[in-house]
Amino acid sequence: MNKKILLVLILILTVVAIVFLPNDKKKILRNLDTLAEYCSSASGESTIALLKKGALAAKLCTPPCMVQIPSHDIRRDFSKKELTDHILMMKRRLPEIDFNFYDTGITFPEKTQAELTTTLKLTGKINNDHFTDAYELTIHTEKIDGDWLFSSFSVIEFIEQ
Amino acid sequence: MEPTYNDASFAFCWRPQYAFSQIKRFDIVTVRFTGKSIMLLKRVIGLPGETLEFRQGILYINEKQIQEPYVRHRRPWNLAPRRIKPDHVYIVGDNRGTPMSSHVFGQVQINRIIGGVVP
Numbered sequence: 514m515n516k517k518i519l520l521v522l523i524l525i526l527t528v529v530a531i532v533f534l535p536n537d538k539k540k541i542l543r544n545l546d547t548l549a550e551y552c553s554s555a556s557g558e559s560t561i562a563l564l565k566k567g568a569l570a571a572k573l574c575t576p577p578c579m580v581q582i583p584s585h586d587i588r589r590d591f592s593k594k595e596l597t598d599h600i601l602m603m604k605r606r607l608p609e610i611d612f613n614f615y616d617t618g619i620t621f622p623e624k625t626q627a628e629l630t631t632t633l634k635l636t637g638k639i640n641n642d643h644f645t646d647a648y649e650l651t652i653h654t655e656k657i658d659g660d661w662l663f664s665s666f667s668v669i670e671f672i673e674q
Numbered sequence: 675m676e677p678t679y680n681d682a683s684f685a686f687c688w689r690p691q692y693a694f695s696q697i698k699r700f701d702i703v704t705v706r707f708t709g710k711s712i713m714l715l716k717r718v719i720g721l722p723g724e725t726l727e728f729r730q731g732i733l734y735i736n737e738k739q740i741q742e743p744y745v746r747h748r749r750p751w752n753l754a755p756r757r758i759k760p761d762h763v764y765i766v767g768d769n770r771g772t773p774m775s776s777h778v779f780g781q782v783q784i785n786r787i788i789g790g791v792v793p
Contacts, residue, residue: 615707615708615709615711615712616707616708616709616710616711616712617708618708618709630708631708632707632708632709632711632712634712643681647707647712647714648707649707649708671707671782671783671786672765672778672779672780672781672782673780673781673782674753674756674779674780674781
């Protein structure tokens with residue numbers, strides 16, 4: 514009887530550990546959600562809040578961070594300051610914008626490196642007109658001092674004119 | 675996909691549509707990104723191996739003019755002839771009243787197509 518109770522307890526603890534303890538995959542997904550939150554803006558956000566969110570978003574990335582957007586001929590490393598500046602610029606141009614990531618897959622080519630494939634959905638308003646846009650992204654992350662940081666963002670253009 | 679489907683309107687993706695049949699020209703299809711949560715709704719206008727071109731907004735396939743009755747407003751799109759790769763189809767939205775540069779269209783691999791649309 515005691516053995517059965519012990520077995521059930523071990524089973525429950527294992528399930529709890531799997532569900533609640535943070536593992537690398539969960540940490541990366543949480544970082545992605547945090548990045549989406551920092552990049553999103555609601556109308557009426559104060560300048561200080563914008564600056565803070567821009568800086569926090571850049572803090573989730575490695576210095577430098579590679580950005581590739583083939584349709585705009587962008588393929589280069591961005592410093593933390595450049596990233597912050599670009600995020601702020603986007604927030605100023607689009608004061609109401611929501612970032613959300615969907616259908617994220619993660620693979621670990623190495624213990625300290627991960628590759629994500631995900632869909633970024635942008636929704637918001639420009640001049641009182643609603644817009645929706647979506648992009649497929651490949652994101653690389655690196656584990657540095659225990660933290661998973663984004664080291665590259667590439668837009669995958671699967672539609673070719 | 676205006677005017678066929680209005681923005682914020684509702685439609686179902688019919689996944690079994692291509693289980694037993696081939697994709698045909700003018701089919702409206704759903705195209706996936708990394709998964710099935712976010713999809714594009716587009717019309718197939720070109721099939722593998724065909725040569726496609728736009729002249730002043732008019733579609734030409736293998737140098738023959740194609741009627742597109744579902745297009746209401748047409749901008750004078752010009753796109754040089756291009757051959758559609760094997761295992762690809764050419765997709766475009768029905769709303770051709772937008773400038774070509776701001777319209778998402780082109781060839782995609784057939785395995786990106788999840789299904790058709792109902793209704």
